Amino acid sequence: MLRVDEVSVSFGGLKALDAVDIDVDTGQVTGLIGPNGAGKTTLFNVITGFQRPDNGEVLVDGRDVTHAGPKKRARLGLGRTFQRLEIFGSLTVLDNVLVALENGGLRGRHAREAGIDLLRRVGLERSALTQADVLPTGMARLLELARALACRPRVILLDEPSSGLDGTESAQLGRLLVDLAGEGMAVLLVEHDMDLVMRVCTRIHVLDFGRIISVGAPAEVRTDPAVQAAYLGGASTGAER
Amino acid sequence: MSQFLALTVAGIATYGCVYALTAMGLVVTYTTSGIFNFAQGAIGMIGAFLYWELSQVHGWPSWAAFTVVVLFVMPLLGAGLERILLRRLEHAGLEAQLTVTIALLLLGIAVATAIWNPSTARTVPPFFAGHQVSIGGVVLTWHQLIIVGASAAAAVVLRLFFYRTRPGIATRAVVDDRELTALTGAAPARYAELGWAMGCSLSAVAGILIASQINLDINNLTLLVVNGYAAAMVGRLRSLPLTFVGAIVLGLLQSYGVGYLPISVLWSDLEQVIPMLFLLVVILVLPQSRASLARRVRVRAPRVVGRRESLVRGTAFIGIAVVLAFTLNAASFSYANRGIALAIIMLSLTLLTGYGGQVSLCQLSFAGLGAFAMSKVGGTGGSLLGILAAVGLSAAVGAVVALPALRLRGLYLALATLAFAQGMDAAFFNNIDVFGVSLSLSVARPHLPLVSVTSDRRYFAFLCIVFTAIAIGLLALRRSRFGRRMLAITDSPSACLTLGVDMTRSKLAIFTLSAAIAGLGGALYGGAQSAVSPNDFPFILSLTLLLLAVAWGIRTTTGMLVGGVVFSLGSLLDAHLTHPRDAFALLVGVAAIGVSQNPEGPFGGRTVMRMWRDRAGRAGSPPSTSAEVPPGERLTSAAG
Amino acid sequence: MTAATEPGADRVVEAPPALRLIGIRAAYERVEVLHDVELSVRAGQVFALLGPNGAGKSTTLRVVSGRMRPTAGRVLVAGNDVTGTSPEKLARQGVCSVPEGRGVFPNLTVAENLRMWTYRGGLRRSDVEEVTYARFPRLADRRRQLAGTLSGGEQQMLAMSRALSTKPTLLLLDEISMGLAPLIVAELYELVASIAAEGFAILVVEQFAHTALQVADRAAVMTQGRIDMEGTPAEIGPAVGDLYLGSIRAEGSTTE
Incomplete structure (x- = not known):
């Protein structure tokens, strides 16, 4: 569904992404993990059109969108959340979702009902009339997720959705992600909560120094010595530069 | 040819260098404090009037008056303004920041009008009046030479200060990474203060030097220095050398424009139009992605008024x-x-x-x-x-x-x-x-x-x-x-x-x-x-309008009603009050500075409790400087 | 206030610990991210604070360096209560903090960066340059170069030169290995060990747990804003892998 092919990005001399390949399939939650500064957010920005790659291609459902802007990609069914929150702070929680729904053509009561449904899905229906600015971080992330879902994306990219959530909330989020995949969505998850990643993802890509160092099922990735080295350091191989 | 030379000299020596002084002042205050000082012109004007007062009324020798104003009064004024007013605005929204410096601008004009009656004509004699030199057939007064010398000296001194002295390096360090500066033991707030002191001093130099070339007039002086905005924009509010170049180019354009373009019906006041056109062009061709000022500011929106309530009200x-x-x-x-x-x-x-x-x-x-x-x-x-x-x-x-x-x-x-x-x-x-x-x-x-x-x-x-x-x-x-x-x-x-x-x-x-x-x-x-x-x-009334709007709560319609009426009553006040002159502007300036402490205005539904809570919350909020965002994450600036 | 008057302070004659945190709580907005954090670091000790992302390690360092005011609890540096002291004051008193990924001023030259280190009281420019260039001759060759144009490793050396030349009572290092190749990380940690040998107290926050544990005298693991475990590197080491890469035992997987 989403395919990233040989994408490279450098910021003045520093290679942030080096020939990265990723496939995100419909009906699955795909994980993207890696230590801090590995290039995950940069990759998100390349996929969603905020960052132009120096090389490589981004394909959504087989269509090359490498040179399309974020808006066009959104219309092709690409949704995302942000690591640094991008909620509409001066609107209410419900209005945040309504902006997206109304942009998709829903009006009036239909939009409101759909909005409440979405909020219920992420567990925010009781805060519908709260101003979004005062939400704690965790709930604000869920709001971003609900808002992204309002656009009925075919591929959704989540940048650390669980940070700020407690154990039960994050378990609920995990179930929601699996459900979304089950409904035919392709989910790409960047996450630091390894329990969550290992539980919900069918495939995991590990990024280190802008390169994919490991791909596979959770169990394979977890025992991969290269991954251990990337995360824990030490004398083992890691990425050669 | 001789006209060309004469215009060139006038462009550089009369205008360009004066713009350079004030524009460099703007850049210094902006880079150190992050606040664009709309009052830069008014401050230069006040400096010029103070100089006139000391030298012409009290009979001080001009060097003494110059020294006291430029090296003592204005730096103190700048540092005081920064410490008392502007430091609190570091995390405020742009309109609140603009409002406060606009209020300072209006207040400066009002104070000057109150002290120095505008209907009296005043002149400041040039330095070394009567002395002049002829270079290649073009006559230069000593005063013009002093203008050129002063701006060049200011540029050199600023350069040395920023690159050779420890406080100067620390000032650049604050611009680079405020938090790290504090971690090395240098107090970042002190450098914003220093920046404002230098900025005010520079604009006073500009004001004093230009005052003898034109009439000592409150509005003229204020606006003349406003032209420095355009030059500062050439330097993207960051680069001093580019700012200097921009100022000279602007001075030349203005001089040639006045000299060569026909005084047409459409452009009856070329001297004012050229700098503004220049500013417009510079802003529009400026690469936005790099100059973008996107910052995350949390603004508490006022309560949304429902349909029934708005109809009832x-x-x-x-x-x-x-x-x-x-x-x-x-x-x-x-x-x-x-x-x-x-x-x-x-x-x-x-x-x-x-x-x-x-x-x-x-x-x-x-x-x-x-x-x-x-x-x-x-x-x-x-x-x-x-x-x-x-x-x-x-x-x-x-x-x-x-x-x-x-x-x-x-x-x-x-x-x-x-x-x-x-x-x-x-x-x-x-x-x-x-x-x-x-x-x-x-x-x-x-x-x-x-x-x-x-x-x-x-x-x-x-x-x-x-x-x-x-x-x-x-x-x-x-x-x-x-x-x-x-x-x-x-x-x-x-x-x-x-x-x-x-x-x-x-x-x-x-x-x-x-x-x-x-x-x-x-x-x-x-x-x-x-x-x-x-x-x-x-x-200038558009500025007042914005100021009143922000002061009474720009997001509330009630605030606009009160603002409009207050604005109008102001002229009533002025009509009935001869002392002080321009009393209304004084009041507005003072009020706006006070009210800007509550950027949502009195009708924004922000209770004292809530403000207090916000303030308490802010103590622990993470820094939102763009410095800590890796290049790939600067979405707001890239997407604008 | 000194540690001697503290009821819980060590009654031993020896000097108070270089750093002691007592019941620290801290919050962003209204969300508490540190819950009752306690730890102490002695002079000459390297203390590694480990844990997954978002556990509160960096926040702990922010509190210690004065960049963030705790909502409760106290920070003692060499026995003095410094809770709420401004970062610049703390820095002048000898708390040297190298923040995550950016311990240098990128738009200042190497020499200008070194000049900034002299804000720690009583230091002269020549002292800083001497110490730094003797230790890192590569920086001497690049003294006129902008720090931002140095390689990642060189930047980190420049950042560490502050620790070397300012002789801090307490050194705080936040993820100094971030974005660096393993070889350079190893080099950096040798440097950390040698700085510790000079008797400074060092608090290291690190994601590369094994690397940090190699030089640490003591370590703690933090998750969800709490210190879960504290002990010697040998005690902590085996537990870390699970914490980072998650346990899939919950799913009944057979891999473990």
């Missing part, structure tokens, strides 16, 4: 207005009617700035266009076609201004609109082809089909109804689909992009609609006074 207000229309004494209406008309114009700011997040400093220019159209099309009978023309013309011009402005954000948009407003002042409002030889146009009150509203009392009620209708309309707009989208765009352009929201159309619509409201207000304002003159729409 509107009806109540109209009721009160009708009672007032019958009871107020006849003399009050000239002020009351102007006040309500101004309030209507201010509603355009609620839409554009309050909801749309775009700061405009040219709303009175649109109002002036509205009054112009009403006068020309409405005729003496006040045909409703005139109102249509007023709305249409201002909306059309608004759309034209908005097209380039759509790329701009924050400070750059504000400065572009300021340039537009000043250009309109010079080329349109003060043009005898527009306003006639008497520089006055009569504007009729609209002629309604069923009921006449031309008497003062009825016009008052009519204005109140129009205000209420627009206010209720705006509140409805705020609650609508369009309103949600408008606020969403203001809050997070990046998120709007990922949701596929079309931002260009919305922004254009907001700007155009806002200009239309201002135009309508202007037409009605003209009717209130039955005639308008260029003095009704100078750009």
